[in-house]
Amino acid sequence: MNPLSDLIARLGGRVLTDPADLASYSTDASRARPEGLPAAVVVARSSADVAAAVEWANRNDVKVSVRGSGTGLAGGAVAYPGGLVISLAGMNRIVAIDPANRLAEVEAGVITADIDRAAAEHGLMYAPDPASYRESTIGGNIATNAGGLRCVKYGVTADSIAALEVVLASGEIIRTGSRTRKNVVGYDLTNLFVGSEGTLGIVTAVTVRLRPRPVGTTVTFRAAFPTIAAAGRAVSAIMSSDVVPEVLELMDRTSVDVVEKFYPTGLSTDGASALLVGQFIGRTAIGDLEQATTMCRKAGAISVEQAEGDILLEARRVSSRALSAEGLRVSSDVAVPIARLADMFEAVERISAEEGVPIPTFAHAGDGNLHPSVIVRGDDDETYVDAERILDRITDTALSLGGTMSGEHGVGSLKYGSLAKQLDPATLAAHRLIKTAFDPKGILTPGRGV
Structure with missing residues (x-):
């Protein structure tokens, strides 16, 4: 019995081998692409299924990638050629x-x-x-x-x-x-x-x-600023005050224009360079919002709009889909200390002007996490290499400001080659000691993360 037959004998119809099935489980939402099809996909229904699949892979030295719903943006779930994909999407109780x-x-x-x-x-x-x-x-x-x-x-x-x-x-x-x-x-x-x-x-x-669950009034504000620096001052003021927003998001003019083009929400920059959107929920929400909007005006806001509910937040939630609809894109998720947020936005604007390419950027402003995206026209290797070079400039800038190369998407395969920019040799070696202790054969998502 060959190794794959052994896996099929153990898990039956939960093992997929049809090329069309293999292809559909081989990618995630990132720009990373597999170098070849995996040998099989295990559609797990229980922890016992996963354990059986991993034990088989370990015994046969087969590389394993793990997939949920495939929304990852760092290439962490992309299949290995001849490897095994374990899908957890069916374990949904x-x-x-x-x-x-x-x-x-x-x-x-x-x-x-x-x-x-x-x-x-x-x-x-x-x-x-x-x-x-x-x-x-x-x-x-x-x-x-x-x-x-x-x-x-x-x-x-x-x-x-x-x-x-x-x-x-x-x-x-x-x-x-x-x-x-x-x-x-x-x-x-x-x-x-x-x-x-x-x-x-x-x-x-x-x-x-x-x-x-928060109870009471839900209120949202949108503040338009003439410059990114002014918006950054407002973020710093709010985050150092005694009001704590449920949400505080920042979008530059380019990202707002892209969102409105593909998913019209009524959001407009009114000619401003940046929009700050925040939300408060609770019995003190109205008073908190008044304090926040006052801080926005003091920071130089051109206009401040208030609304009930989530309508002003919808533009932020669809921004990623809108950018994908605009064209192929290469994105990042750097993070910097909150006090350096405006510096980072200004650096992205400068890089965009110097490179002659649009870089729409939105951010979880309240925690300094930015998502710059380089819009690329075409699908050739040269275009992507150049976009990656531009993102490297953005990453280097974030690190120089005391930030990190990834705030929430992870390292995956796309940022793996840049680990040494953030982790010194001794720290990186410590990470790999832990990896070796848990996975001596290196079958679990090798060459990614750490």
């Missing part, structure tokens, strides 16, 4: 909601927004909400430690994870964390796996922390 302890137990393939909807029935919320939260899975969010619009107030994915079930490279299943608020037994393996991009183990089930 919300096992239990525990309102008394503010916890939810879910499988890794559950769509993130579905957790929030289930929690809402109990007056609770799952706080992290990446822009793709209506499509992305909780397992994928954990793999990259995803952020989102609400993370300015509630933190990133890691801040909402209580416990994990993980399949190791050996095929063994371990459980980390606990259902308690405090737990100092052993190493903090939970936070080690969060953000590890599938390189240390495969998360199959999760216990997430829920929060009380």
Whole structure:
């Protein structure tokens, strides 16, 4: 019996080998492309399926990539030629909601927004909400430690994870964390796996922390600024004040124009260089919003508009899709200290002018996370190489400002070659010691992440 026949004998119809199926599971939403088709795809229905697939891969020295709904933007889920893809999308059960302890137990393939909807029935919320939260899975969010619009107030994915079930490279299943608020037994393996991009183990089930759902008035503001620097001053003022927004997003003129072209929302820059959109929810929301808008005016806002509900935020949520519709793009997710946000935006504007290419940029302003995108015309290698060169300039600038090359999308395959720009040799070696300890044969997402 050849190795693949052995896997099929163990998992039956959950193993796909048809070339069309292999192709459909081989990519993610990034610009990374596989060098060839995998040998098979395992459509897992349980942790036992994942364990069996990984044990088989480890025994036969087969490289493994893990896929949820394929919304990743760093090339972390792209298939390896002759490798094995493990799809967790079918593991999509919300096992239990525990309102008394503010916890939810879910499988890794559950769509993130579905957790929030289930929690809402109990007056609770799952706080992290990446822009793709209506499509992305909780397992994928954990793999990259995803952020989102609400993370300015509630933190990133890691801040909402209580416990994990993980399949190791050996095929063994371990459980980390606990259902308690405090737990100092052993190493903090939970936070080690969060953000590890599938390189240390495969998360199959999760216990997430829920929060009380905000009640009261929901108010949103939009402030237009003549310069990025003025918008940056407003962000710094708001984030150093005693008002804490639920959301604080910044879009430059180019990104607003692209959004309105493909997904009209009524948003306009009114000739301004930047728009700041923020939201407050709760019994003090109106007073908080008044303070925030006053700070925007003091920072030089041309105009400030207020609205109830989420209408002003929709433009931000569709921005990624709009940029994709505008044309092929090469994007980044650098982050800088909040006080350097305006400096980073100004640097992107300068690079755009010097390179003669549009670089629409939007940002989770409240935590300094920017998403510059180089719009490219054409699909040839030379065009992409030049776009990558421009992104390298942006990354280098972020690092020079005390920032990071990735705020939430992860390193994946696309940024793997730039690791040494941020991690010194000793630090990088420490990461790889951990990788080797968990995955001695290097079968789990090799050549990515770390």
